[in-house]
Amino acid sequence: MRALAWLLTLTAALAARLRDGDPERGDVPGWVMITVMTAALVLAILVPFREAIVSAVQNALASVTNGG
Template identity: 85%
Template sequence: MRAWAWLSTTVAAVAACLGDDDPERGDVPGWVMITVMTAALVLAILVPFREAIVSAVENALASVTSGG
């Protein structure tokens, strides 16, 4: 009987949190999707052009550190 009371209370609390329409809460799933899509875009650009990107960064660092 105790377990049933605990379970029903827990389920009610979770349901209350999921149904919360607080405008200050934010859109977490949206931000997660944006973050994952950004990481995928970075990988999609980095994989085929890795050598060119590394070469460009090395040349830029060499020109800055060599003084000029």
């Protein structure tokens, strides 16, 4: 029972420290969510359209290197 009380006290102290942190710190979980969602969106687009994207990029590079 003593260990549980110690754990709850430690958790409360950590939560209070994080809450009272630097106001300029920012919203880290929000940035993590944005990054993960962006990566998922890129994969969702890239997987089904990979061949078309590669072909379009190759055509564009060939057009530029061949002078139009």
